[in-house]
Amino acid sequence: MSFYTSLSGLKASQTDLSTISNNVSNAGSVGFKRSRAVFGDLFAASPTQSTKTVAGQGVRLNGITQQFAQGTLESTGKTLDVAIAGEGFFVVRGQPPRSDVSFTRNGVFGLNSNREVIDTLGSKVQLLPVDANGNITSTAIGSMLDFQVPAFDPANPTAVLANISIANSGLVTATFANGNTLNLGSMAMASFTNNEGLRPIGDAHWQATGDSGNPQINGAGQGPMGEVRSGLLERANVDLTEELVSLIGAQRNFQANAQAIETANTLTQTIINLQV
Known part of the structure; x- marks a missing residue:
């Protein structure tokens, strides 16, 4: 039994090491x-057994959860x-034909050949429609539009684009x-009832699941959405000192x-080699 108990500990330590390494x-x-x-x-006992005489049977992985604490802005x-x-x-939308919607904290955006603003995966950044005063007119997912930068003034094609600005409220x-x-x-912008229920798909992108709940779409500054900061990027919320200490602990657990x-x-x- 001790073999399997310690084996479960080895597997747990290996998973812990992999998580910290990532x-x-x-x-x-x-x-x-x-x-x-x-x-x-892990613990198991029959109804007729006294739990005072039964040892635990090891450890199991309950899950790997992501910590959505704020990272440093650079x-x-x-x-x-x-x-x-x-x-x-x-909120970003993938390229056709799938055009799947995903959610990201990675704000490295740029322009493609169609002057659409895209992220590092090539997905198109989404905007909510606004009126002439900059007020949001709809927060429905179906009303979102691609973030496209015009080259000329629609009212005067001879006037070229001079500047794009993004306010803290998200207004472009x-x-x-x-x-x-x-x-x-x-x-x-999107928020969720349970961020830890989101499904990671890489490059700081996530998809909604039944555990996360449906996305609540709105503009920046509304509820828990937070403000938009143009000219800044959010760094990883990893404290290397803390991770290295955890790494030492996981290594010691593996060795033990x-x-x-x-x-x-x-x-x-020794028991096998005993001679009568």
């Missing part, structure tokens, strides 16, 4: 959220580098050489379980 390796990834392995003990000076100061997520405004301005929309297996093996060998 955190450390992504310390420089934009928008990355650290993970933590959660374990629980200045880049680029307008389309955007960070969130709060709990929200940017284009300014043209003739002085005219145009509100393109407000950056679509390996030693327990070795000790059990020695005892078993």
Whole structure:
């Protein structure tokens, strides 16, 4: 029995080491959220047994949960580098034919050949429609529109684009050489009842699941969404000092379980070699 108990400990320590290693390796990834392995003990006894005479039977992995604490904001000076100061997520839509919606904290955005604003996976950043005063007119998922940067003033094709600005409220405004301005929309933001229930798909992107609940779509500054900060990026919320200490602890746990297996093996060998 001690073999299997210690073996479960070895597997748990290996999972813990893998989780910590992933955190450390992504310390420089934009928008990355650290993970933590959660374990629980194994115990079994028959109804007629006294639990005072039954030892535990090892450990099992309950799950690996992501920690959505705020990361440090770092200045880049680029307008389309955007960070969130709060709990929200940017909403992006994949390329056709799937056009699947996902949610990200990675605000490294840029332009494609169609002047659409895309993220690092090539998904198109979504905006909510606004009126002439910049007020959001709809928060329905079906009303979202692609973030597209115009090259010219729609009212005067001879006036080229001079500047794009993104306010803390998420309002995106284009300014043209003739002085005219145009509100393109407000950056679509999403929040969830249970962030830990989101399904990670890589590059600080997630998809909604039954555990996370349906996304609540709104503009920045509404409820838990947080504010949008243009010219900044959110760094990974990984504390290397804390991770290295945890790494040492996981390594010691692995060594202790390996030693327990070795000790059990020695005892078993001694019993087998006993001579009557």
